[in-house]
Amino acid sequence: MDAFVGIYPEEGQRVHLGGEVAGRVEVEAYRPLELSRVEVSLVRRAKLKRLSEGLPVAEVATVAKETLPGLRHAPGQPPLQAPFRLALPDGEIPTYTGPLFDVVWEIHARIYIKGRRDITAVETLHVDPNPHPPLRPPPAGWDAPREVLHGTWGEAMKGFIGLAFAIICFVGIWVMWTGKPADSFFHSLMRAPLYLGMGLLGVICLLAALVSAVTFVHRVRMRGTRATVDPKIVRPGETTYLSIHVRSLRDAQLARCEAKLIGKAFFRARQKNETTRPAEDVWHEKTIFEQRYDLLAGQRRRAVRREAGMLIFDTDLPINLPRGIRWPSRGGRFGFTWSLEVLAALDDGTEWSETLPLWVQPAERAGLAAAS
Numbered sequence: 328m329d330a331f332v333g334i335y336p337e338e339g340q341r342v343h344l345g346g347e348v349a350g351r352v353e354v355e356a357y358r359p360l361e362l363s364r365v366e367v368s369l370v371r372r373a374k375l376k377r378l379s380e381g382l383p384v385a386e387v388a389t390v391a392k393e394t395l396p397g398l399r400h401a402p403g404q405p406p407l408q409a410p411f412r413l414a415l416p417d418g419e420i421p422t423y424t425g426p427l428f429d430v431v432w433e434i435h436a437r438i439y440i441k442g443r444r445d446i447t448a449v450e451t452l453h454v455d456p457n458p459h460p461p462l463r464p465p466p467a468g469w470d471a472p473r474e475v476l477h478g479t480w481g482e483a484m485k486g487f488i489g490l491a492f493a494i495i496c497f498v499g500i501w502v503m504w505t506g507k508p509a510d511s512f513f514h515s516l517m518r519a520p521l522y523l524g525m526g527l528l529g530v531i532c533l534l535a536a537l538v539s540a541v542t543f544v545h546r547v548r549m550r551g552t553r554a555t556v557d558p559k560i561v562r563p564g565e566t567t568y569l570s571i572h573v574r575s576l577r578d579a580q581l582a583r584c585e586a587k588l589i590g591k592a593f594f595r596a597r598q599k600n601e602t603t604r605p606a607e608d609v610w611h612e613k614t615i616f617e618q619r620y621d622l623l624a625g626q627r628r629r630a631v632r633r634e635a636g637m638l639i640f641d642t643d644l645p646i647n648l649p650r651g652i653r654w655p656s657r658g659g660r661f662g663f664t665w666s667l668e669v670l671a672a673l674d675d676g677t678e679w680s681e682t683l684p685l686w687v688q689p690a691e692r693a694g695l696a697a698a699s
Contacts, residue, residue, distance in 0.1 A: 331355045334434050334450035345417045345457040352436045354407040363439040365395040367411040370433045371419055373661050375594045384596040386660050390416055421454045427592040427613040428661055460689035466658040470684040483543045489536030496529030554669040556683045563652040563690040566645050573640040579673040581631050581640055584623050587668045590616035590654055594661040655689040
């Protein structure tokens with residue numbers, strides 16, 4: 328090795344998003360060196376927890392970089408000191424360890440030596456949340472449904488598509504079975520996996536069509552039922568209001584009506600299933616927070632009534648977001664999502680559900696301190 332490279336952040340500084348990190352890079356030469364330049368960069372590394380035996384998946388980004396001028400350095404001289412100061416942008420995730428992914432911050436230093444190999448050094452850095460985080464506008468389309476086909480008629484379309492694919496699979500098996508016979512017993516065995524695969528795919532499509540058909544029937548039975556939440560953009564410690572209007576022509580009772588405040592971590596990983604195929608985005612998610620609200624508890628059950636043979640239930644519920652929420656909403660390839668999942672069920676098995684997205688802004692540091 329031609330030299331030793333060390334990274335030394337300033338002692339006593341509190342590093343947080345929206346602030347900066349200062350320090351110095353020290354280079355101690357073991358032989359005469361001419362440094363063309365020194366690069367110091369701040370790197371954020373989000374690592375998906377290993378879910379299988381495959382290669383680990385990480386999203387790496389250089390969020391800040393500083394290039395320092397080159398110098399000459401010889402053995403026996405005091406270590407060369409190059410000060411640096413790097414800004415930490417808002418909108419990133421601080422140092423985080425979770426059930427789905429981890430976020431690690433690092434300072435990278437690379438010295439470029441004329442005529443010799445570069446030397447690098449890495450120092451791990453702990454980054455805190457911004458104590459006074461600014462409000463961030465949500466990205467466009469954040470509250471759009473993730474499914475292309477959604478709602479009552481979306482379920483009908485999914486049912487027809489599943490049924491069509493099932494018919495294609497079964498008709499294909501019948502055509503191959505009744506068509507030109509195989510030349511030999513060996514060829515018949517070669518066709519067996521194809522028959523099995525097409526049959527299995529047909530059964531899966533048929534079951535998916537059945538599930539969509541049941542969901543479609545349930546939504547038709549409870550047409551007119553809707554739920555809204557206002558405001559959709561909130562901060563921990565604030566209150567949003569859920570309104571639900573249940574309508575049903577069924578001669579049944581409202582057995583259950585509830586809402587769940589759910590926070591999920593997500594990671595959109597670029598992964599390869601086979602070496603011959605291009606990499607595809609695979610969506611991973613895991614629930615990190617869940618809180619249930621019974622909309623029929625207490626006096627609200629008395630609001631269930633019948634008018635002209637129609638079951639009607641209207642109620643409003645304040646949803647207080649806990650002050651201790653430390654995972655604000657974030658778009659991109661990894662982050663956190665928040666939603667209210669509303670469910671209404673009749674005693675004959677008919678169910679209606681809706682997912683209402685929320686955008687949770689970062690919490691004020693004072694609020695977190697009060698919660699702890």
